[in-house]
Amino acid sequence: MDAVMWGAGGFLAVLTLLALGIHVGLALAVVGFVGLVSMTGSLNLALGLLTTTPYSTTAVFAFTVLPLFIMMGLFATHAGLSTKAFDAAYKWMGRLPGGLAIATTWANALFGACTGSSVVACAVFTRISLPAMRQRHYDKRFTCGTIAAAGMLGMLIPPSALMVVYGIITEQSIGILLIAGIGPGLLLAVVFSLGIIVTSLRYPHIAPRAEIVTPWSEKVRALTGVWGIIALVVGIIAGMYLGLFTPTEAGAAGALGALILALLSRGLSWTSFVAALNEAAQTTALIFFILIGAMIFARFLVLTGLPSQFSTAVTQAGIPAMAVVIAFLIMYLFLGMFQDSISMMSITLPIVHPIIVDLGIDPVHFAMLVIMTIEIGLLTPPVGLNVYTVRSVASQIPEGSDVSLDDIFWGILPFFILAFITLAIMILVPSVSTFLPQTMFGK
Numbered sequence: 001m002d003a004v005m006w007g008a009g010g011f012l013a014v015l016t017l018l019a020l021g022i023h024v025g026l027a028l029a030v031v032g033f034v035g036l037v038s039m040t041g042s043l044n045l046a047l048g049l050l051t052t053t054p055y056s057t058t059a060v061f062a063f064t065v066l067p068l069f070i071m072m073g074l075f076a077t078h079a080g081l082s083t084k085a086f087d088a089a090y091k092w093m094g095r096l097p098g099g100l101a102i103a104t105t106w107a108n109a110l111f112g113a114c115t116g117s118s119v120v121a122c123a124v125f126t127r128i129s130l131p132a133m134r135q136r137h138y139d140k141r142f143t144c145g146t147i148a149a150a151g152m153l154g155m156l157i158p159p160s161a162l163m164v165v166y167g168i169i170t171e172q173s174i175g176i177l178l179i180a181g182i183g184p185g186l187l188l189a190v191v192f193s194l195g196i197i198v199t200s201l202r203y204p205h206i207a208p209r210a211e212i213v214t215p216w217s218e219k220v221r222a223l224t225g226v227w228g229i230i231a232l233v234v235g236i237i238a239g240m241y242l243g244l245f246t247p248t249e250a251g252a253a254g255a256l257g258a259l260i261l262a263l264l265s266r267g268l269s270w271t272s273f274v275a276a277l278n279e280a281a282q283t284t285a286l287i288f289f290i291l292i293g294a295m296i297f298a299r300f301l302v303l304t305g306l307p308s309q310f311s312t313a314v315t316q317a318g319i320p321a322m323a324v325v326i327a328f329l330i331m332y333l334f335l336g337m338f339q340d341s342i343s344m345m346s347i348t349l350p351i352v353h354p355i356i357v358d359l360g361i362d363p364v365h366f367a368m369l370v371i372m373t374i375e376i377g378l379l380t381p382p383v384g385l386n387v388y389t390v391r392s393v394a395s396q397i398p399e400g401s402d403v404s405l406d407d408i409f410w411g412i413l414p415f416f417i418l419a420f421i422t423l424a425i426m427i428l429v430p431s432v433s434t435f436l437p438q439t440m441f442g443k
Contacts, residue, residue: 279305336377
């Protein structure tokens, strides 16, 4: 059998195993291992790869940033930073049309800079924002849609676990990717806020404007509750931007800073501290298990020659580079209906990334487009992890007992459109993603 056909057969085998419910990491590793044995006829070669790949994939000092950022997010959650962020955002923006929804959006942006997880942000702010918005007679669809959509900011604004994984798979600088996410994250928050204002003005019954006026003195006092978050975020970003420390050192500083804030707020007991460490270890192990399987599968693909053959075919076909980019983004949007973020990247990037490089497309710009598209996939059925997270947490609180999945999917529709507008701006204006990395790193 032709080597390229082996590669195509491997892809079909992975998709078949995933359809049968096999874990993506195991599916990738098994197909890669069996493919190597079948192609080379050497069991020893495949066994050698199987024994060395787990260590070579994970024993990289730079990758310690991943568990550090995860711990930072967990400590920040226990410190109650989300509640303080929402309180401050509401006091400053509550009088705007849809003020509570805007406050939820910017509180997510601020909290996302500590957690780097969309699902965590959705779970936390469903408990915080949903009761507050329902008590002020916000429409339940609009309320839940806002929370689910605002959770997208957690994966864009650094630190972002998804960008760390993207950098590992494509062997790009994690620091550059993290800095690049600032522009798209802020752009998405602004677009969401403008969309909320327009929607609230057009349909005032779904988001009644607050009647109270918060005195300036109270607004200023509210900021004292988020000084820790601001110091943490500014310190991490400024430190990387100025070259004072590497992303790994930034992760260590962030985790230590979040731990100190949690201790100062007395929100972290010994039991919750141990639970946070266990959760960080489990999450890291799960991500690295997927990456190990992806690396085994990627080496099988390299042996088949499929990535280079496919890349050559695309570049020689004369297809405009932007058309290829849009086609890949449509693919990620489709995959987002069925797969989680890390699985999608692990399966596709070994093929997609070389093509992007060969076409001369800025890999940092493309990375931001892919991550934005993947985040949009977190809102789409049938998977829609953000939607299911909001529904699951809402069912546990009185104000959300009448919220259905249909309500949330209807509620995210306007934000779905706003997210596509943001993606279009990012495509047309690459500097949204590349300005800060170029200014900082000169590339």
